[in-house]
């Protein structure tokens with residue numbers, strides 16, 4: 001570990017010669033006298049050794065304090081943890097020496113680009129001073145020089161302070177120089193809601209008896225959902241349809257049942273070798289597998305109809321073989337299908353009767369226009385007569401444009417509740433219009449009735465500990481919780497997955513006093529993103545689907561359509577790029593009438609996003625960060641040594657802060673335990689900034705890289721300092737000067753981004769991808785797993801038919 005002037009370390013074991021006073025004394029007010037253990041005595045040896053607790057082993061002091069503070073106050077941004085109960089004494093540094101040290105520290109940070117800007121340096125701690133001063137003993141926290149948490153610091157007697165000094169160690173502070181958390185004045189809006197179920201039964205639809213009994217016995221469903229009740233009859237009549245209904249309302253069956261019913265009823269019995277009669281396009285591989293599974297179940301009594309799935313990441317050769325044998329209901333991701341259209345002779349569409357776009361808006365969002373054009377042209381060239389269906393929980397402009405070119409006098413089905421219909425007379429359940437909803441209706445999305453949405457404002461420095469605390473609260477201390485945490489890139493998922501695996505899991509080995517006996521076994525982490533091998537992706541998807549508990553860290557690859565049963569919490573660690581994405585992410589819980597909750601984590605500077613959500617009729621209620629962090633007091637793994645064996649009755653903000661600091665130290669220690677890990681964390685940070693820079697224009701006033709404090713953000717990656725080469729000003733400079741010789745690099749990185757965005761949906765056939773993935777497989781996690789930018793030929797271009805109609809959406813910012 002690097003020991004800079006801003007860092008001071010002590011440890012329990014290293015202070016064998018030091019004597020600690022009684023517990024009572026330790027809880028007394030802390031002194032303001034500068035304290036610095038002499039090298040070679042307490043502090044000197046402590047730098048090389050451990051605290052004894054595996055968590056508080058190397059405690060670290062962060063960035064500097066306010067420059068205007070007197071030397072004794074100009075210390076690094078430090079907080080304090082009381083250390084072991086073992087008797088000890090501290091050697092003390094003379095005051096003059098401490099003063100010099102403080103000046104030196106000040107000079108260092110003046111020169112450093114990593115010092116917080118003056119504005120921020122003067123900002124107050126997130127926990128208001130009055131709160132802390134009411135319940136807590138005022139105390140002073142020292143780094144190389146000292147620093148205090150409490151406004152009462154000067155009122156404490158020097159004697160007491162001196163006593164207290166001797167029992168304190170310093171660590172990097174999470175609670176200083178944070179931006180103030182604003183009051184959240186969220187407008188309360190009336191959310192658009194749908195009723196999920198109807199009393200109508202499937203047998204009322206006039207389906208084949210075997211199909212009805214399969215629905216009843218295999219799928220164990222008897223009554224229809226509203227979207228099914230409206231969609232199935234319309235499709236059975238032979239209409240095209242544009243279907244919008246909330247997440248988890250049963251849209252898959254709404255199209256699968258009519259497809260199966262119509263194909264089994266065809267007069268000339270379908271032969272496998274006929275090839276596809278129905279084509280279902282979905283944006284992700286997992287969704288392809290899921291839809292395939294549903295179709296397969298429905299086809300149980302109709303064994304002569306063969307379903308099949310094509311998706312990136314699978315072996316091309318075996319897919320070709322299956323195509324040659326014949327697939328009658330073909331489910332595919334667009335990229336993979338285009339590959340087969342281009343390279344497989346055995347694929348033809350002359351018998352296509354059904355074309356279904358599930359999650360239609362997402363398919364366009366991801367820049368698949370070109371692929372969709374190729375597919376439509378290929379089908380149109382061979383057959384004109386077919387039924388077309390577009391479905392999504394979120395109808396965006398893009399979908400209505402796709403509807404224009406692919407649907408013929410469609411019926412529009414939008415399931416909204418009666419109260420919403422009153423305000424929007426157009427929003428009737430089924431309309432005979434080709435342009436369904438506009439304006440307000442397009443902007444507001446139905447939210448599952450039993451979904452509780454929350455938001456929390458967390459300063460950048462505290463993001464990581466807050467997320468970890470929330471995970472612990474739900475998944476360690478509560479029973480049978482299943483949580484999905486969304487991140488904005490593969491690297492972020494990998495980083496947090498490995499970090500939590502190595503820290504939270506290992507730190508919860510033995511249940512401590514007061515913990516639930518099974519608490520330590522409750523935590524289970526999984527991860528899912530587009531840069532994983534398909535085999536592993538499928539395994540994770542299956543495992544999480546069947547699991548009763550666990551935390552799935554993922555990118556937006558899991559945001560759409562996935563039906564993962566019994567998910568209780570959705571956490572959005574990185575805010576989504578559009579309200580539609582927000583809706584789909586939270587829609588992984590509270591499905592089909594179940595209960596569920598969601599939490600959106602925002603920085604104070606992003607508070608305005610709540611209003612943006614409100615403008616789309618999305619209501620969120622606030623959870624205070626302090627309440628999230630307070631769970632750490634239930635977990636003795638994160639006990640500050642000061643609390644020793646005592647049972648703390650009143651859990652004050654100070655204890656919460658100390659425990660949060662211990663947890664942060666665990667993360668920092670892990671990250672800084674090797675150079676590889678530091679560079680891995682830096683790459684994750686870089687990835688975060690890259691993703692942050694790609695929020696769409698309409699959200700730039702909320703999410704702008706300029707508003708990021710890199711030093712603080714770095715902390716949320718377990719980094720003690722912001723990497724030098726990551727300054728925001730450097731990013732701005734590059735953007736501002738188009739004549740820079742590195743412009744082509746920028747363009748290249750744009751292509752790189754486009755490639756990454758598409759990677760999730762790529763056919764998986766590119767040799768270079770396979771090669772890179774193979775290489776990455778053998779590397780340490782985080783060592784640039786995301787090399788998909790090396791793929792050839794970016795493809796955000798527009799297809800013939802879509803040209804001048806559909807602009808690629810800039811919301812495709814996610815690095816899946």
Ligand SMILES: Nc1ncnc2c1ncn2[C@@H]1O[C@H](COP(=O)(O)OP(=O)(O)OP(=O)(O)O)[C@@H](O)[C@H]1O
Nearest residue numbers: 221223224225247248249250251252393561563592
């Ligand atoms: N009539 C029904 N009765 C009971 N359960 C149903 C019924 N129809 C569908 N389901 C179940 O509801 C869940 C959600 O269905 P589905 O995945 O089709 O929702 P969706 O509307 O497509 O959601 P999303 O918009 O997120 O893709 C599935 O587990 C499905 O099996």
